[in-house]
Amino acid sequence: MSTARPSGHLENPALAEYFLDHAFDEMFGEHGEIRPQYRELLEALTSIPRDELQRRKRSADVSFLTQGITFTVYGREEGTERIFPYDLLPRVITSAEWQHIERGLTQRITALNLFLHDIYNEGRILEQGFVPREIVYSCQHFRRQMRGLQVPRNVYIAVAGTDLLRLESGEFAVLEDNLRVPSGVSYMLTNRRIMKRTFPQLFRSYGVRPIEHYTQALLGTLKSLAPEGRPEPSIVLLTPGVYNSAYFEHTYLARQMGIELVEGRDLVIHDNVVYMRTTAGLKRVDVIYRRVDDDFIDPLSFRPDSILGVAGLFNAYRAGNVTLANAFGTGVADDKALYAYVPQIIKYYLGEDPVLNNVETFLMTDPVQRRHVLDNIGSLVVKAVGESGGYGMLIGPHSSKAQQEEFKRHIEANPRNYIAQPTLNFSRAPCLQEDGSIQPRHVDLRPYILFGDKVTIVPGGLTRVALRKGSLVVNSSQGGGSKDTWVLSY
Amino acid sequence: MLSRVADSLYWMSRYLERAENTVRLLDTNMGLMLDKSSTSAERRWQRVLATIGKPEGCEWKGDVYEFVDQLCFDDTKAAAVTSCIVLARENARQVREEISSEQWQRLNRLFHEVTKQTDSDRSELRLSEFLPSVVDGIHLFQGVTDTTLSHGEGWQFIQIGRYIERASSTARLLEIYHHDSFTTMEEVHDGFEYLEWIGLLRTCTAFEAYCKVYTADLTYDRILEFLVLDADFPHSIRFCIDSLVNALRAVQQDSRGHHAEELMRLSGRLQASLRYGQISEILERDAGIYLRRILDLCLQIHELIYEVYIRYSVQTALAM
Numbered sequence A: 001m002s003t004a005r006p007s008g009h010l011e012n013p014a015l016a017e018y019f020l021d022h023a024f025d026e027m028f029g030e031h032g033e034i035r036p037q038y039r040e041l042l043e044a045l046t047s048i049p050r051d052e053l054q055r056r057k058r059s060a061d062v063s064f065l066t067q068g069i070t071f072t073v074y075g076r077e078e079g080t081e082r083i084f085p086y087d088l089l090p091r092v093i094t095s096a097e098w099q100h101i102e103r104g105l106t107q108r109i110t111a112l113n114l115f116l117h118d119i120y121n122e123g124r125i126l127e128q129g130f131v132p133r134e135i136v137y138s139c140q141h142f143r144r145q146m147r148g149l150q151v152p153r154n155v156y157i158a159v160a161g162t163d164l165l166r167l168e169s170g171e172f173a174v175l176e177d178n179l180r181v182p183s184g185v186s187y188m189l190t191n192r193r194i195m196k197r198t199f200p201q202l203f204r205s206y207g208v209r210p211i212e213h214y215t216q217a218l219l220g221t222l223k224s225l226a227p228e229g230r231p232e233p234s235i236v237l238l239t240p241g242v243y244n245s246a247y248f249e250h251t252y253l254a255r256q257m258g259i260e261l262v263e264g265r266d267l268v269i270h271d272n273v274v275y276m277r278t279t280a281g282l283k284r285v286d287v288i289y290r291r292v293d294d295d296f297i298d299p300l301s302f303r304p305d306s307i308l309g310v311a312g313l314f315n316a317y318r319a320g321n322v323t324l325a326n327a328f329g330t331g332v333a334d335d336k337a338l339y340a341y342v343p344q345i346i347k348y349y350l351g352e353d354p355v356l357n358n359v360e361t362f363l364m365t366d367p368v369q370r371r372h373v374l375d376n377i378g379s380l381v382v383k384a385v386g387e388s389g390g391y392g393m394l395i396g397p398h399s400s401k402a403q404q405e406e407f408k409r410h411i412e413a414n415p416r417n418y419i420a421q422p423t424l425n426f427s428r429a430p431c432l433q434e435d436g437s438i439q440p441r442h443v444d445l446r447p448y449i450l451f452g453d454k455v456t457i458v459p460g461g462l463t464r465v466a467l468r469k470g471s472l473v474v475n476s477s478q479g480g481g482s483k484d485t486w487v488l489s490y
Numbered sequence B: 001m002l003s004r005v006a007d008s009l010y011w012m013s014r015y016l017e018r019a020e021n022t023v024r025l026l027d028t029n030m031g032l033m034l035d036k037s038s039t040s041a042e043r044r045w046q047r048v049l050a051t052i053g054k055p056e057g058c059e060w061k062g063d064v065y066e067f068v069d070q071l072c073f074d075d076t077k078a079a080a081v082t083s084c085i086v087l088a089r090e091n092a093r094q095v096r097e098e099i100s101s102e103q104w105q106r107l108n109r110l111f112h113e114v115t116k117q118t119d120s121d122r123s124e125l126r127l128s129e130f131l132p133s134v135v136d137g138i139h140l141f142q143g144v145t146d147t148t149l150s151h152g153e154g155w156q157f158i159q160i161g162r163y164i165e166r167a168s169s170t171a172r173l174l175e176i177y178h179h180d181s182f183t184t185m186e187e188v189h190d191g192f193e194y195l196e197w198i199g200l201l202r203t204c205t206a207f208e209a210y211c212k213v214y215t216a217d218l219t220y221d222r223i224l225e226f227l228v229l230d231a232d233f234p235h236s237i238r239f240c241i242d243s244l245v246n247a248l249r250a251v252q253q254d255s256r257g258h259h260a261e262e263l264m265r266l267s268g269r270l271q272a273s274l275r276y277g278q279i280s281e282i283l284e285r286d287a288g289i290y291l292r293r294i295l296d297l298c299l300q301i302h303e304l305i306y307e308v309y310i311r312y313s314v315q316t317a318l319a320m
Helices: A036-047 A052-064 A095-119 A133-137 A185-198 A200-206 A214-224 A249-258 A313-318 A330-334 A336-348 A366-376 A401-413 B004-033 B041-051 B062-073 B081-094 B101-115 B124-148 B155-181 B193-203 B205-215 B220-229 B237-251 B257-275 B279-284 B287-311 B312-320
Strands: A071-072 A082-084 A087-093 A159-166 A170-177 A235-238 A260-262 A265-272 A273-278 A280-285 A286-292 A323-327 A378-385 A393-395 A418-420 A428-432 A440-444 A448-451 A454-456 A460-466 A481-487
Touching: A036 A087, A052 A082, A052 A087, A052 A185, A052 B101, A087 A095, A087 A185, A087 A428, A087 A440, A087 A460, A095 A159, A095 A170, A095 A330, A095 A336, A095 A448, A095 A454, A095 B124, A133 A336, A170 A286, A170 A330, A170 A336, A170 A440, A185 A200, A185 A214, A185 A249, A185 A460, A185 A481, A214 A235, A214 A249, A214 A286, A214 A323, A214 A448, A214 A454, A214 A481, A235 A249, A249 A260, A265 B312, A273 A313, A273 B004, A280 A330, A280 B312, A330 A336, A330 A481, A336 A481, A366 A401, A378 A401, A393 A401, A393 A440, A428 A460, B004 B041, B004 B062, B004 B124, B004 B155, B004 B193, B004 B287, B041 B062, B041 B155, B062 B081, B062 B124, B081 B101, B101 B124, B124 B155, B155 B237, B155 B287, B193 B205, B193 B220, B205 B220, B220 B279, B237 B257, B237 B287, B257 B287, B279 B287
Parallel strands: A087 A481, A235 A260, A235 A286, A286 A323
Antiparallel strands: A071 A082, A159 A170, A159 A440, A159 A448, A265 A273, A273 A280, A378 A393, A378 A418, A428 A440, A440 A460, A448 A454, A460 A481
16 A cells, blocks of 8 residues: 655644545545645644644543533443544535535435335335345334334435445445434534634634534424424424433433423323323323334334333324334335445436445345355455444454454355445545644544425534544444534535 | 423432532531540541431441541442432433533533542542532532523422422431430530530531521520521521422412322421421420421422322323
């Protein structure tokens, strides 16, 4: 792998360790020239002394901690609340790049909602063989209970977070869709608030597009999905509770929207109507923004051992007395194997070519593709379709022979449960290191999409960072961090 | 307001009040130790233990420093100051969207200050700085609560928690002192000297307020009168019950069944007995029994609050 230095910036000691190779660099072009949208940032960084930068970083850290902007780490005794590591340098996206992303995401979510409506009703796309039936019916997130059920405005996915990567060519591609209970939007919003305080002048001169209206848009989306005849719907956010890793986010969103944050034990169902227990007695609930997975939401209809949900909720939903966002059974559309078919799905329902491409994906259910993967496992990334957050994953080039053999056995035993993708050398953005130097680290981007009576995508998203040098894993549960994403208005 | 939220706000407030009471009790008694006093250390610290309800596993073993350290930092013990603050914060964390972010930040900072204390931080000197700093932290939290949170239902439940805890702890403190001064044979009434009365008043932050009313002439009946019946002093039982009744009235909902009536009747009767009570009468009968009765009523009020607002049955609620 050839490494080069960015040309013309060597006089900047902070960049002494900056390297370029064939991965796309967000700050420098192919020949080491700085991209125009990063010029001002780099100049500002050069003019701020290193210890001043460190001071700002520390003050931001303290702010995150005292505000309790933390996530809960599972399976550790000590310090179960941690601040989500973040990087002080923003990632900059130009207006033209964003327009392209926005168009692609709108197209994708529209098609996926049509797809969900179709498979839970007529099933035309399966009938006509554009998507194999087995893929849908064998998906662990497919919910038979949803067949023939009409959901308000045919919106299945009201809230989505789609992970994008930038490939070596500079083009954005979709890595995966998160259509069940996508999280992280609170970090997008709080990162922004802290960054405004950390680099006020820079922020002002950059012309960054605002994202603060996200919560209002979310509330509007939820409102638009209320059951018929409930013009002033009562909306709640359902959380699994204080031990959930995203609990901070749940409290944050509920407060920003001014809605009640409820747990399963706060809800009561009577005659298929959902109520919450208040000090003034029982109060009817019309829309639930649920952050509890399907499996746990109703012990009567799904997992009987769940204590997080509400017995009878599914019946109240079926009776049309309450709306759930997202609907039950949306998980089938973010199944990692189904992902390979999304370009066909877009084409089938909208008659368009996808604006944002998929990453090349090998299906283990196909014997030819499986053979290819088994033979080349050392250069591929293998993922279990039912897992998220970076669990159940093999990164070929960083794995041992024994791990590879183990995954081969898993694949052969249960091909439906795995997919493989090439190991992507996705883009890197400048990050501030502990020692004050600036080095490139791999980043992805998760914009948040709202789908109600219209599609809203606030300009930005959560840029996740693989904090360790060379690492390709950006998930927070695996030690990744985040940075603010600046979408420019020009 | 969600019942669970009211419950959490109530306990957040109670735990902080409890932490503050314990800290002041420890701080005052540590301060008195430095003066010559006829009361033995043994008796003094036994009294402290009794005042905080003889928590399980806490014993007086002869070492003041170890004793106080244990009651401050041993978070395996539910009564320890750190445990109370951890529990208060845990309750706050469950209702973060219901309290102001200023409140949360203040409480969170206090939590980090208290829990990061390491063994090496906990010398006797540091302890004497630590105790008042906890009280400061709690006072700041209360100030922030009063200035940043809407004085609606949530705030009222915070008041209810604070005043029911404070009324109970003042009643218990007085009962223990009463019991101690009249039943311990080693020193009878007149041996119970000035310093002890100052200690009692200081534990309730009442010394200066008392002097303004009665001058520095400290006598048992006046102290009792002040801490039980004074209308204006925030730590007197009467003041606490008045505040409690006001808060209960503010959250009172119409037609909430007979439990609600019972709650207003019981708390109103307690309020009336304090408002129209006389110290001579209380002393004539038996102050110990009178104080224990107040403690009982506080407990019953607590139970009824649960019946009316938090644990009510769904059947009754649907019928209404």
